[in-house]
Amino acid sequence: MISIQNVEKNFTLHNQGTAVITVMSDANVEVTPGECVALSGASGAGKSTLMRMIYGNYLTQSGSIRVDGVEVVGANPRDVLDLRRTTLGYVSQFLRVVPRVPTLDVVAEPLLALGEDEGAARNKAATLLARLNIPERLWSLSPTTFSGGEQQRVNIARGFVHPYRALLLDEPTASLDAQNRETVMCLIEEAKARGAAIVGIFHDESARDRVCDRVPDVTSFLPKGDA
Amino acid sequence: MTLQKSSEEFFTEFSENSAPRPLFRVANIEKRYGQRIGCTGVNFDLYPGEVMGIVGESGSGKSTLLNCLAGHLEPDQGEVLFDTRDAGLVDTVTMAEPERRMLSRTDWAFVHQHARDGLRMSVSAGGNVGERLMAVGARHYGQIRDEAIDWLGRVEINETRIDDRPSAFSGGMQQRLQIARNLVTGPRLVFMDEPTGGLDVSVQARLLDLLRGLVRQMGLSAIIVTHDLAVVRLLADRLMVMKDGHVVETGLTDQVLDDPQHAYTQLLVSSVLQV
Known part of the structure; x- marks a missing residue:
């Protein structure tokens, strides 16, 4: 479902003497449907970079990244947007939304973008927000004023509201209490059960042990000599 | 309204069509002011429902380009093709003036930075x-x-x-x-020149939300010129970065903002307080 082959990534810093920094070379990861793979490695080893390359907001210099058969490397924007709308979900650590939009609409938005009926989309969003213990009195408010943990749960709801067949999770349990963490674990297990392929970053070891099938170390993708 | 209904019908037909064709195709546009370049070598396709942002500093040629695309300025070179309802892709630069005026009253719309320029x-x-x-x-x-x-x-x-x-x-x-x-x-295509410029922040947010909703509900395509990277982050699917009349970088909006490739884009992104 997600196939990463011989991938190389470098950054060219034009405003710092055109320094070219190679941060990854010969990266290979395969994720099959129903599988959850946790990227591991020290901070700065390139876990988030690899996730962003899969999502397409980082360019990949060479190699191949396929999601559900769609080649992301060198793809035109339309194809990446289409992939994100239908197939590839991303729960980032940061919530980025239009200010003043109610939380319920923020969560329902991925469904509306797919053309789902507004009522049905809001119902699904409401169900998920309730499961994640966001009090109903907050649903009509913008999440920009929420606490960190609440924002993260809104982000998670947005990422799970549509049954994406490929999911990227960047520390989905980072600032959650035990009860909400349990809910997120269940959401991940349900996604796996319906056949979603998941790539995640989990610093929470017990969460990682519970839901992840493999833990490739991205340190091995560092350019030789740097590792 | 009959006209609106026909536009909805058009889009239903369009979305059922398995191989979508561009709504708008810009080929090799150039505009000079004497020796000085307004904009040059601009090429892109815009598909139905897509929103493209054009960013760059003052004097980068982005407004000149927008005015050439919308028929307010005549480019010195190049084609601006629009997928008209009855004749398919037609070059609007060489189109007869009455036809172009009709287009700008029906399928096209232009939102000016200063509302008083677009209102009576x-x-x-x-x-x-x-x-x-x-x-x-x-x-x-x-x-x-x-x-x-x-x-x-x-x-x-x-x-x-x-x-x-x-x-x-x-x-x-x-x-x-x-x-x-x-x-x-x-309309099927909306040109916007700094639509949130000059508005205070809370009003901007409301307008952004409104525009996003309308784009989604009406299946609009839009070209938005702005110098505000936060605005394009929230509104545009794709981005075109201009400097000195040239397009220096294009791509998916979050890719251009998160992993800019060109020296100028890197400078632009790193100069912003927070995108």
């Missing part, structure tokens, strides 16, 4: 919205007024203000009225 300040709010309807042949007063009320509501202007002149409106309301006036005829 001496005509009531309802009149401003109704005028565009009459320009495409609506004659029934009651229907025009109903449609105007509907659109004022959509842009969150209370219908009690329908007989007020825009000069009595705040800047944010004027901008929303301009949007209503532009979208009432169900």
